[in-house]
Amino acid sequence: MTVKQFFKSTAFKCVVTLLGILLVCGVFLTVMNGFLAVSDGERFDRAIQKIYGKSVETTEIDISGKETAFEYSDILEAYKVEDDGNYLVLAAGKEGFGGVVECWVVVKMANGEVAGVDKVSINKANGESYISKVSQGALDTLAQKADPLKELEGGYKHGVKEPGGDYVQTGASYSMRAISNAVNGAMEFVKSYVAGGNK
Amino acid sequence: MNKYKKITLDGLIFQNPTLMLVLGTCPTLGLISSATSAAGMGLTVVVILTLSNMIISALKKLIPNEVRIPCYLVVIATLVTFARMLLEKFVPDLYDSLGGFLALIVVNCIILGRAEAFANKHTVLESAVDGIANGLGFTCALTVMGIVCEFLGSGSVFGLHIMDFAIGMFATPAGSFIIYGLSIALFTYIINLFEQKKRVKENKLARENLLDKEAA
Numbered sequence: 001m002t003v004k005q006f007f008k009s010t011a012f013k014c015v016v017t018l019l020g021i022l023l024v025c026g027v028f029l030t031v032m033n034g035f036l037a038v039s040d041g042e043r044f045d046r047a048i049q050k051i052y053g054k055s056v057e058t059t060e061i062d063i064s065g066k067e068t069a070f071e072y073s074d075i076l077e078a079y080k081v082e083d084d085g086n087y088l089v090l091a092a093g094k095e096g097f098g099g100v101v102e103c104w105v106v107v108k109m110a111n112g113e114v115a116g117v118d119k120v121s122i123n124k125a126n127g128e129s130y131i132s133k134v135s136q137g138a139l140d141t142l143a144q145k146a147d148p149l150k151e152l153e154g155g156y157k158h159g160v161k162e163p164g165g166d167y168v169q170t171g172a173s174y175s176m177r178a179i180s181n182a183v184n185g186a187m188e189f190v191k192s193y194v195a196g197g198n199k
Numbered sequence: 200m201n202k203y204k205k206i207t208l209d210g211l212i213f214q215n216p217t218l219m220l221v222l223g224t225c226p227t228l229g230l231i232s233s234a235t236s237a238a239g240m241g242l243t244v245v246v247i248l249t250l251s252n253m254i255i256s257a258l259k260k261l262i263p264n265e266v267r268i269p270c271y272l273v274v275i276a277t278l279v280t281f282a283r284m285l286l287e288k289f290v291p292d293l294y295d296s297l298g299g300f301l302a303l304i305v306v307n308c309i310i311l312g313r314a315e316a317f318a319n320k321h322t323v324l325e326s327a328v329d330g331i332a333n334g335l336g337f338t339c340a341l342t343v344m345g346i347v348c349e350f351l352g353s354g355s356v357f358g359l360h361i362m363d364f365a366i367g368m369f370a371t372p373a374g375s376f377i378i379y380g381l382s383i384a385l386f387t388y389i390i391n392l393f394e395q396k397k398r399v400k401e402n403k404l405a406r407e408n409l410l411d412k413e414a415a
Contacts, residue, residue: 014266021258021270025277036284046291098299122295131298
């Protein structure tokens with residue numbers, strides 16, 4: 001095949017068409033991403049709005065140098081809520097169905113000690129097909145157990161291999177396991193943070 | 200019959216992608232436990248299907264036959280990514296509730312199927328009508344099944360609590376599968392009944408014409 005024949009061939013036409021479409025689509029998505037990308041600040045504001053229904057004053061906690069990597073969860077961000085003295089922690093719970101579930105966890109404080117979980121809100125759940133089945137009601141139930149601390153430490157042990165009990169009630173048992181891992185991680189982080197003399 | 204009316208009726212009823220062709224089963228089973236998620240998914244598919252049909256129809260002479268499927272997939276993937284960006288920015292709750300199924304629209308049989316079977320053989324306008332009709336057919340089927348599943352499984356409709364009694368199984372894919380099967384059976388029965396009546400009417404008309412001719 002000569003060079004001239006190659007440029008007139010169907011193969012060349014196919015490659016050019018496919019690359020052309022890819023280029024146009026790529027440029028389109030790049031431009032649109034510039035306009036539509038959701039920034040971390042916007043995501044944080046949304047989370048605050050979802051949890052509190054209003055904007056609240058928060059102070060970011062510097063988590064570098066602190067224990068943030070637990071066996072079944074990682075701590076990504078942490079804030080002290082100045083309005084009520086609680087802690088707002090962004091934790092990534094492992095052992096979900098498709099990976100990790102990122103949750104905002106409001107860790108309730110009483111007399112300078114961790115008193116439980118006030119609220120849980122999902123931030124990101126890529127790969128969790130049934131995450132829509134985890135309603136806010138289910139999260140509230142998880143957070144508002146009679147004794148959440150005991151419940152979470154006992155009934156919701158880290159990385160339970162076979163989901164059962166309350167996990168299955170939503171129909172998204174593996175995602176619930178990741179959520180409870182995130183909640184446990186957030187509580188452990190705040191406990192060790194407070195125990196370290198921080199308020 | 201008007202060409203556009205036929206395309207619309209085929210998409211909505213006679214070749215309904217969900218209930219007659221049994222396409223797009225994965226999001227159907229995954230999302231119909233909530234009417235809101237089902238309707239949201241349906242409407243997203245309407246937009247993506249219509250746009251992909253129009254773009255593919257417009258590009259049909261430009262795309263070589265040998266690479267048509269990869270080209271269709273690139274176009275559909277771009278539209279799905281764009282739809283994800285829009286939903287995440289403006290409707291975050293719906294974006295969260297659709298979860299992984301939103302990204303899976305890229306490989307939804309309905310969208311690729313309509314591109315291959317219809318859009319690359321018809322004009323842009325016809326393809327747009329086909330996209331809207333098929334998308335609405337999918338949306339209606341999903342929403343109706345979603346209402347039934349949510350009512351039986353959670354005792355609510357579109358998140359509005361109606362009754363305390365609920366059968367938990369209908370909030371799971373197993374329950375969705377049962378509702379899906381029953382819906383297909385009911386829909387097919389109604390369509391058959393309709394076609395049977397149409398045939399009887401046509402036969403009666405033909406017999407009367409024949410009798411008229413004999414009398415003349």
